[in-house]
Amino acid sequence: MTFSAFLVALCTHSLRRTGVLCLAALAFIASAQPSPQLQLPRTKLNAGMHVLDVQLAQTPEQRQTGLMWRKDMPQHEGMLFVFEQPATQCFWMRNTLIPLSAAFVADDGTIVNIADMKPQSDDSHCSEKPVRYVLEMNVGWFAKRQLKAGYKLGGPAFTR
Structure with a gap:
């Protein structure tokens, strides 16, 4: 049982005697999430x-x-x-809830490589060569649009 779950159970059980203390503890838990x-x-x-936005x-x-x-995350966002x-650059998905x-x-917007990543995983996914940018989208976004290594993305970020 997590500490948060313990406090919720304790407050639920003894709310009449320690109502103010429990409300303060529950408010703290909510703010700490x-x-x-x-x-x-x-x-x-x-x-x-x-x-893309x-x-x-x-x-x-x-x-x-x-x-x-x-x-x-909406499909057109990332x-x-x-x-x-x-x-x-190497990325992992600790505390990331969506694939x-x-x-x-x-630098010029050319995709070097693409990696599909599983939620809440510490598996490392790295660029095949040095890059300045990493674009994360919902899993499969690039594949559905047949975008692969070598494809050039456009936008103000790539016109330094």
Whole structure:
């Protein structure tokens, strides 16, 4: 039993005697639950006729949290991870609740490789060569549109 579950059970059982304390404990639990990043800056990308609305994860903290705790994501949305310089980028899915596909993308928008990733997994998925960008979309998004390594994405992020 988790500590949160224990507090809920205790409060439910003894609410008459310790109501205020239990309400404070339950409020603390609710505020301590992690929440997804939904307020990051956004940009538009295109893959041929497909227009994507993507959040930009640009700082180390934003990149570390990524799409964790999201319960769903619209099909035309994703997250573009922006790094300071090209390097071999490796991603895992700890605390990520939805299956994702990650496209490892070169400076000019060319997809280097794509990896399908399972939710809540520590399996590492890496770029096949140094990249500055990683675009995460719902799993299968790239495959459904027949986008593979070598395809060039467009958008302001790739016109540095």
